[in-house]
Amino acid sequence: MIEPLARLGACRGGDPVPTASAxxxxxxxxxxxxxxxxxxxxxxxxxxxLTVGAHVGSLRLVSFDGTTLDMPDTRSNADAYGYPGSSGERAAFPQLRLLTLIEDGSLAALMCRAASEAGLDPDRLSPTRTLRIVRRRIADPAAISP
Structure with a gap:
């Protein structure tokens, strides 16, 4: 998070850069x-x-990016996110599955959703279902038009 803040000029003129811990x-x-x-x-x-890679004609380009994040090993995180694994083995930490809608060109995050927030089993979150969730969550379609 610190690098994007610095890139956006949030820490200018000798202002101290916050640490990840802060x-x-x-x-x-x-x-x-x-x-x-x-x-x-x-x-x-x-x-x-005029942003390179952000548009094709007048259409804004966006991409989905999915990732998993290790969460602290607490009872509430285990209940919310579960422990992934296979062949009878379990991961050391609960893992949150995160889907982000990214604006191409600028790489700005437009929307983030954890699979569990949508009340779905993360292992059964199909691309079609994901798109339906995104469509419902975007309150103003004009917000992502050029």
Whole structure:
């Protein structure tokens, strides 16, 4: 998170750059509702029509990016995200499966969803179902048009 802040010029003129630990501590103090609200306010398209790789004609290009994140090994995380594994083996940590809608060209995150937030089994989250969830979650389709 620190690198994107620096790239966006959030730390200018000798301002101290926060450490990853400071960001984590601040997120814990603020709580999930505040962090979610901040994300929704800043997760907007930033590329204009001249941004290389962001448009084909007047159409904005976006991509889905999926990843998994190791979560702290707590009872609540285990209940929410589960332990992936195969052949009778279990992962050491619960893992959150995360889907992000990214604006091509700028690489700005437009939307993030954890599979469990959608009330779905992450192992059964098909591309078609994912697209339906995304379509329902985007309140204003004009928000991602050029």
């Amino acid at each position: 960001i984590t501590q601040a997120r814990k103090r603020l709580g999930p509702q505040v962090v979610r609200e901040v994300f929704h306010r800043v997760a907007v398209p930033v590329a204009d029509l």
